[in-house]
Amino acid sequence: MKSDFLRKLIGGILLVSLIALGFAKPVHEYLSIPGDITLFEGQKFDFPASSVSASAPEGNSSIAVERKGKLVALEAKEPGKNEMVLELAGFPVKKVDVNVLKDFRVMPGGQSIGVKLNTIGVLVVGHHQVQAEEGKVSPGEKAGVQKGDIITEINGSQIEKLADVGEIVKKAGQDGKPLDLVLKRENEKIKARIQPKKDVHESIYKLGLYIRDSAAGIGTMTFYHPESKKYGALGHVISDMDTKKPIVVEDGQIVRSTVTSIEKGGKGDPGEKLARFSSDREIIGNIKRNSPFGIFGELNKDIKNGVFDRPLQIALSHQVKEGPAKILTVVNNDEVKLFDIEIVSTIPQKFPATKGMVIKVTDPELLEKTGGIVQGMSGSPIIQDNKLIGAVTHVFVNDPTSGYGVHIEWMLNEAGIDIYEKPREQAS
Secondary structure (H helix, E strand, O other): OHHHHHHHHHHHHHHHHHHHHHHOHHHHHHHHOOOEEEEEOOOEEEEEOOOOEEEOOOOOOOEEEEEEOOEEEEEEOOOEEEEEEEEEOOEEEEEEEEEEEOOOEEEEOOOEEEEEEEEEEEEEEEEOOEEEOOEEEOHHHHOOOOOOOEEEEEOOEEOOOOHHHHHHHHHHHHHOOOEEEEEEEOOEEEEEEEOOEEEOOOOEEEOOEEEEEEEEEEEEEEEEEOOOOEEEEOOOOOEOOOOOOEOOEEEEEEEEEEEEEEEOOEOOEOOEEEEEEOOOOOEEEEOOEEEOOEEEEEEOOOOOOOOOOOOEEEOOHHHOOOEEEEEEEEOOEOOEEEEEEEEEEEOOOOOOOOOOEEEEEOOHHHHHHHOOOOEOOOOOEEEEOOEEEEEEEEEEOOEEEEEEEEEHHHHHHHOOOOOOOOOOEOOO
């Protein structure tokens, strides 16, 4: 009985001690220090370490470590891999791998752009009834063709645009022969056979399908890399307005656009930038990719936003912090301006994801003009401490002052820009 009580007492003391240890400042500091840190040359990283000391191996040239009060300051000197050792009372307690990348910079965007996408094949966006002699029927729906399918071949011929379909359907109808279609559905290849029907009112043979081969809209440029001519914009995928599915891109173009007016957003009613393509319709770049992280391609010419006349460093996801930041966007004509926002939360992501930050518009002028984040603002660059950290992507429907942002490193990755050049090993 006595031994049971003693065992329970000791167990209780140990439990309380472990819980207390979890709240101890040195433990918090230790747990907050990451096991690996990636920086660009010239960048600094400070972390609280009042109870531990830090040092870099002798002979190292890629990093410098020094104490600043209750902080340890890590500075990236030149590209390379190394490690930092944390010590407590003279004993090593943790090693932190440090990877210093070559300095990398891009031009931030903010310009309003017009977007035109051409699909692979033709996209089925709906069904309609054909008034045939035997009654109303949709040959396409009857054949199992679904909304969102992409017609890539008819009778063995490649289909690239709407004009390719009309003559084939007309000839098949006149000959009374069915058409063999090849469809792209998600990641599958589907075959279908359709017998065109003659519309008795119009005397035209039809498939009973609504189809289109292109889409257009506006958005915002995020960045431009002068050396490679590669760019990224929008920060999210472009989906078809009818099928709600991502558009599979054959090719596309971007042109300059001018914001003509703003439909102010409100709770449950996202606003919108109203814009028109530039009068000269000058194509300033192509579109090679439409992904969850935006649209990507190459520009034909250098572009400037009139705010930053030089390339900016970028910040990786673990370097972004909660607090004040700014966005670059257009709300009138083609003038790019800086507006204040707040980074409400940020996730130091190790793998690509579209929702890395929650942001809130705090700028009185922008709130007055737009109500917050509106359609067409997607892709607006987010700047913090004079570094490009990401782009605006989505608005919260019930709170138009707030929305999501994507970290810039994932957009750069989608653009085919490798910021992780393999550094040379450092001797230790």
